Every structure is written in C-alpha cells, then in structure tokens.
Amino acid sequence: MARVLSIASSDSGGGAGIQADLKAFARCGAHGMTAIVALTAQNTLGVTSIAEQSPDFVRDQIRAVLDDIGADAVKTGMLFSSAIIEAVADELTGRGLPLVVDPVLVASSGSRLLLPEAVATLTGLLFPLATVVTPNLPEAQALTGLDTEDRAVLAQRLVEMGAGAALVTGGHGAIPADHLFDGRTHLTIPVPRHEVAATHGAGCTHSAALAAGLAAGLPLADAARRASAIASDAVANGLADIGKGDGPVHVLYCLRGDDPPAPPGMGGLRPPISPPRGDGAEGAPPPALR
Ligand SMILES: Nc1ncnc2c1ncn2[C@@H]1O[C@H](COP(=O)(O)OP(=O)(O)OP(=O)(O)O)[C@@H](O)[C@H]1O
Numbered sequence: 001m002a003r004v005l006s007i008a009s010s011d012s013g014g015g016a017g018i019q020a021d022l023k024a025f026a027r028c029g030a031h032g033m034t035a036i037v038a039l040t041a042q043n044t045l046g047v048t049s050i051a052e053q054s055p056d057f058v059r060d061q062i063r064a065v066l067d068d069i070g071a072d073a074v075k076t077g078m079l080f081s082s083a084i085i086e087a088v089a090d091e092l093t094g095r096g097l098p099l100v101v102d103p104v105l106v107a108s109s110g111s112r113l114l115l116p117e118a119v120a121t122l123t124g125l126l127f128p129l130a131t132v133v134t135p136n137l138p139e140a141q142a143l144t145g146l147d148t149e150d151r152a153v154l155a156q157r158l159v160e161m162g163a164g165a166a167l168v169t170g171g172h173g174a175i176p177a178d179h180l181f182d183g184r185t186h187l188t189i190p191v192p193r194h195e196v197a198a199t200h201g202a203g204c205t206h207s208a209a210l211a212a213g214l215a216a217g218l219p220l221a222d223a224a225r226r227a228s229a230i231a232s233d234a235v236a237n238g239l240a241d242i243g244k245g246d247g248p249v250h251v252l253y254c255l256r257g258d259d260p261p262a263p264p265g266m267g268g269l270r271p272p273i274s275p276p277r278g279d280g281a282e283g284a285p286p287p288a289l290r
C-alpha cells in the first residue's frame, strides 16, 4: 500500500487541512500519516484561533514517521510560520521523496494561514524541494506578484522561482481548468465547475490526491488528471447543509453508511471481515459471515 505523509494543520470543522488530507488518502487507497504543525479552531464560517506547535515537535513527528514507516510521497499544507517551514525543509532535504507543496496562504473565509513574513521562506526553502506546487489562482498571483489570470504564465513563473513543476488550480477565476507546467510541457485539465455551496477543502483534497497518485507511481500528468477528477467529484457531492457557511467537500461520498445493509444487532455497522486477533483463531480460515 502506498504511504503518504501530510505535513499540515488541523481544521476542527473537519473540512480542510489534515482532516481533508486523510479522507483523500483513504479515497485513493493509500495509507495516510500526519505531522501536524498547527491546530486551528475553525468551522465553515472561518478561523477563530490558531495554536502553533513547536518546530522541534514537528521535526519529531516527521522523523517518527519516516524513520520507521517511510513514505512514498509527502504533501505540505498550512505551515503557518518561517520557523516551521525551516524545520520541515531541513527534515525533508536529502530524502529524495516526491513532494507536493500546497502553498496555503489565506483561508477562503479570509484568515491568514501563513504569516506574511513566511512567504519568502516558503518560496526560498520549500519550492526547490517541491516536485510540484499547487496554488489556487489568488495564491499563484500573490506568490509571483503577477497580475494575470493566465494560469500558464503563472505556472511558468512558479517553475522559474524554483519549483519542479506548478499546477495552478481551477476553482477561482473565469476559466474552470487546472493548469500544469512541468518545466517543458503545458497541460490544461478542464474541470467542469459545479455550483455547490460546499467547496471548503477542495484545494487540500486536490493536493492530497495528487500526492497519493505520485506515491502510487503515477506519472505527474496522470496524477494531476486523477486529482482534478477526485476534487471536482468531491465538490459535486459537497455537503452544503453542514454548517452555516461554505460546506465541506465530500470525497468519500461513495461510502453512504447504508450500503450494504447492516445485519441486525450491528448498530448499523458491517461485521468485521476476519476474527479479532488473540482469540486463538489466527491461521484458521475466517468463519462464514451470516
Ligand atoms: N466549483 C467547483 N466545481 C468543480 N471543481 C472545483 C470547484 N472548485 C474547485 N474545484 C476543483 O478543486 C480543486 C481545488 O481548486 P481550488 O482552486 O478551489 O483550490 P483552493 O481554493 O485552494 O481550495 P480551498 O482553499 O477551498 O481548499 C481543483 O482541481 C479545482 O478545479
């Protein structure tokens, strides 16, 4: 099973951040792991407070995961401060892992998720390590300083700034398409726009699915096409009735909870596939399910 590490922050509302990443990894059939750099008190209306973890604790989480389990790809999301970015870059340098950097700057609700003084640290230290960076349109404009909606121009500039490749996502602006530039070839991925009041977490879902694709060994262009389809489907099935603001995307919409019907006495859950360990049944064939 492909192993993917997300270095990002928690969204207490369950729509974006680490929570979105783990759901997207599960959707892609990957084993998800986390190094949490900050906790946000957040819901569909906005972010009310942020608790940053220490850079040393972030290092400990990354080492605990990579030194034992290992990873086939890594993604970064909300990194909040220069001190955190420096620690993350230092821990990832020399490991040679495929790296998706989602340069999360500002929540759609308006709160800053990266301190202004940390933007230069992000581009200076993490872009050179990135296999691909995945800004949305406003983030690509802010990072490059270019006042254009032309995603090809923005992606090209992001690669000139040091990223291995750039994928400018398609949720904002007039044209609904993701755009990938890998330093040689431009690829536009049309993404039919769904008018749903539930796009919170679309960007995290997209970059996590992209990292899971790379972890599974897909070429970048194929991983990008699959990530676009997964994010777009998650928006189409978004949970507009959850919370009073922009609802969370629903990447696991295929799990409806009532399919297949659970047997009586299981509280709505399906029975385990195999017997629990330690009951003397190891090695024996599992009993037939009734
Ligand atoms: N309304 C939509 N309909 C279909 N696909 C969408 C829609 N909004 C976003 N997407 C897709 O979701 C992915 C993320 O795009 P977007 O540009 O919205 O990222 P984002 O702004 O970083 O998301 P967020 O900050 O809400 O997590 C892209 O593949 C994009 O094309």
Ligand SMILES: Cc1ncc(CO)c(N)n1
Pocket (backbone or CB within 6 Å): 008, 009, 010, 011, 016, 017, 018, 040, 042, 077, 078, 104, 106, 107, 108, 113, 200, 201, 202, 203, 204
């Ligand atoms: C924790 C977190 N990460 C990323 C985003 C961007 O969607 C968010 N709103 N919250």
